Amino acid sequence: MNEMQQLVKDLDYIVANETQYWDILSSKYIVPFLQRLDYQIQDSSQVLHEWKNQNSEGMRSLHELGCIFSKVRMKSKNNENVPNSFSIAALKAGRPNLIIANHNDKLFSVLSLYESIGLIPRTEHVLLCKETTTEEEVECLLLRTLLYVKVMDGINIKTPLYCLVWPEKLQARTLEKVVSLFQKLFLEPSRSQQAHLYLFAVVSSNHDNPLSYILREFGPIISELNSHPFDIYEALYSQKVNVLPTNVPGRPIYQVQLYESTKVGTGKTWKIQRDIRYLRKKTNKVQSVCIRLNSSDIDWEEIVETLWNYHPCQLSHASQETIVNVEKRVNDLNYSKDNWIVYHIDVSSCVNKDINDFFFQLLYLQHIDTMNYSFHVNPNMIFFIEIPSKIDSFSDTSHNFFYTLFFKMKFPVKLKPPPFNIGDKGQLSIKWMEEYFAGKLKQPSFVTGILRFFTQQTASSSRDINVENKINLNPTEISQFMRTYFPDLISLSLWHVTMFFNFLFTQFEVLANSRFLLNECIPFRHEATKCAIEFAQDLCFYSYNEEDTKKTYTSQFYLCEKWKKSKELLYLGCPAIAWEQEVSNTWNGQEKEKRMELLFRAVNVPEEKKKISDKNVIRFDTMC
Numbered sequence: 350m351n352e353m354q355q356l357v358k359d360l361d362y363i364v365a366n367e368t369q370y371w372d373i374l375s376s377k378y379i380v381p382f383l384q385r386l387d388y389q390i391q392d393s394s395q396v397l398h399e400w401k402n403q404n405s406e407g408m409r410s411l412h413e414l415g416c417i418f419s420k421v422r423m424k425s426k427n428n429e430n431v432p433n434s435f436s437i438a439a440l441k442a443g444r445p446n447l448i449i450a451n452h453n454d455k456l457f458s459v460l461s462l463y464e465s466i467g468l469i470p471r472t473e474h475v476l477l478c479k480e481t482t483t484e485e486e487v488e489c490l491l492l493r494t495l496l497y498v499k500v501m502d503g504i505n506i507k508t509p510l511y512c513l514v515w516p517e518k519l520q521a522r523t524l525e526k527v528v529s530l531f532q533k534l535f536l537e538p539s540r541s542q543q544a545h546l547y548l549f550a551v552v553s554s555n556h557d558n559p560l561s562y563i564l565r566e567f568g569p570i571i572s573e574l575n576s577h578p579f580d581i582y583e584a585l586y587s588q589k590v591n592v593l594p595t596n597v598p599g600r601p602i603y604q605v606q607l608y609e610s611t612k613v614g615t616g617k618t619w620k621i622q623r624d625i626r627y628l629r630k631k632t633n634k635v636q637s638v639c640i641r642l643n644s645s646d647i648d649w650e651e652i653v654e655t656l657w658n659y660h661p662c663q664l665s666h667a668s669q670e671t672i673v674n675v676e677k678r679v680n681d682l683n684y685s686k687d688n689w690i691v692y693h694i695d696v697s698s699c700v701n702k703d704i705n706d707f708f709f710q711l712l713y714l715q716h717i718d719t720m721n722y723s724f725h726v727n728p729n730m731i732f733f734i735e736i737p738s739k740i741d742s743f744s745d746t747s748h749n750f751f752y753t754l755f756f757k758m759k760f761p762v763k764l765k766p767p768p769f770n771i772g773d774k775g776q777l778s779i780k781w782m783e784e785y786f787a788g789k790l791k792q793p794s795f796v797t798g799i800l801r802f803f804t805q806q807t808a809s810s811s812r813d814i815n816v817e818n819k820i821n822l823n824p825t826e827i828s829q830f831m832r833t834y835f836p837d838l839i840s841l842s843l844w845h846v847t848m849f850f851n852f853l854f855t856q857f858e859v860l861a862n863s864r865f866l867l868n869e870c871i872p873f874r875h876e877a878t879k880c881a882i883e884f885a886q887d888l889c890f891y892s893y894n895e896e897d898t899k900k901t902y903t904s905q906f907y908l909c910e911k912w913k914k915s916k917e918l919l920y921l922g923c924p925a926i927a928w929e930q931e932v933s934n935t936w937n938g939q940e941k942e943k944r945m946e947l948l949f950r951a952v953n954v955p956e957e958k959k960k961i962s963d964k965n966v967i968r969f970d971t972m973c
Contacts, residue, residue: 357410358666362667363378380392383421384725386425389426440510446550448553449556456709480518480520490513497509510550515553516558605731632689634685636683637692642696642707643699657722661678690727711726736754771850772850791875848888
């Protein structure tokens with residue numbers, strides 16, 4: 350069953366149902382097809398009523414469908430920006446033109462053509478070939494090229510430009526048929542004499558494919574055309590969207606926002622999730638969809654299926670199963686036709702340059718077709734795109750790799766790393782460390798106050814320093830604290846900073862609650878805090894996968910065999926990893942003993958147990 354036959358079947362099913370289901374069914378199964386003809390169309394009710402009123406079957410039904418769609422196309426706004434006259438001296442009307450694309454930014458060879466004539470390319474105008482592209486799809490493009498000029502002859506509408514892009518990606522058998530189509534429709538003398546002044550271009554990356562070969566006399570034109578003062582990029586996606594009600598203040602939101610950083614793990618995902626939460630706080634009409642592009646091959650079917658995840662109808666075609674429990678799915682998804690759909694597109698480092706084809710179709714043509722789905726980008730859709738810091742198969746910058754996103758683009762880019770999101774544990778840890786750096790941990794009054802805070806004593810207990818009521822630090826104060834005391838940690842990832850504070854909170858909680866430590870000299874808490882901070886920094890740097898830290902540190906497990914076999918009570922120094930420092934920072938035996946002693950005391954190891962543990966505990970200098 351081809352696409353038109355399936356469309357007839359979907360229309361028959363929809364109009365046979367109650368009208369209350371027409372809108373939700375047609376929004377997925379009919380409207381995306383109509384949007385190929387008119388990108389602005391959102392309502393298919395007129396088409397559905399016309400279809401319900403006709404009683405044709407078989408080939409007659411296909412004819413009726415063609416008549417209905419012709420009316421849609423006649424009213425289309427797809428070509429409204431075409432200027433009064435052609436302005437591309439390099440392109441010739443009434444014959445195919447061969448364009449050999451620029452090697453570094455191939456798809457912008459296509460955009461430069463449309464920029465030159467002041468036309469925004471739509472999916473009607475451009476066909477990007479893939480391995481799955483069929484001969485029928487190419488034939489439809491060629492017929493649109495010829496028939497549009499013939500049908501519109503005498504009407505005050507100028508001819509648009511149609512492009513076939515990357516014919517070399519077609520399967521060999523399909524490409525052979527496409528070559529025959531070109532010879533029949535464009536190159537036969539009888540056809541060329543009757544041809545109207547259409548505009549058609551074949552954009553290829555090389556001369557070696559069969560189609561480029563037969564068109565060699567019509568080119569090649571090297572794609573470095575001078576564009577007119579028409580900014581196709583401004584006209585597409587670099588616009589603000591009015592997500593929030595007019596009376597609700599808030600920061601601007603753009604239809605496409607890029608999130609990038611030069612380091613791995615700096616919180617791009619967290620920042621996108623925070624921006625989505627921000628929108629949801631401002632309006633309840635927000636749905637979000639996450640798309641992970643984590644393969645070198647583009648699975649178009651899976652991607653488009655995921656793009657439709659916000660919609661209650663999840664089957665590829667209209668059927669009885671489609672409307673079963675559809676109302677429940679509407680409620681579960683909080684779906685509404687006027688919702689904002691926010692897409693988080695998470696791009697992996699393993700993608701290849703073909704990913705630019707996907708972004709070209711999504712962000713420029715605004716439409717993607719597959720064997721089972723059609724997806725159109727509507728005005729209520731927002732795209733937050735997470736750019737990987739590095740590309741596995743590419744040594745140059747990510748800007749050169751993702752050229753469809755960065756070349757000549759004005760998409761807003763968020764480079765600034767998110768503020769430290771340290772949570773309650775981080776706040777308590779910083780409050781403890783503020784007193785430590787101020788030397789107050791050596792004072793008995795502070796220790797008593799801290800102990801009562803962590804053990805949740807009654808508020809009536811008197812203490813000189815009330816940490817419980819101490820105001821939390823704001824992001825600026827947290828950043829200043831980190832720059833002052835831990836400047837090396839600022840360059841690490843958000844994940845490592847979170848690990849740093851979680852580790853410290855665990856250690857400080859032990860220091861505050863240990864009755865054993867309460868009987869020790871007060872200054873010991875100061876020394877134990879110092880030790881915990883040193884270990885927390887070590888833990889972060891050992892876990893950070895950067896070349897400079899690899900040269901300085903290594904980590905190994907020193908798990909004792911006696912630990913496994915012993916029946917006595919043993920204590921494991923926390924954490925259960927023994928670190929060695931290399932190069933010029935090697936610990937001596939005294940330093941190792943000092944750190945181990947501090948750990949014993951920090952985790953509340955009694956003196957009598959320390960003697961038992963001396964030979965069995967994991968040591969820094971022994972590998973069992």
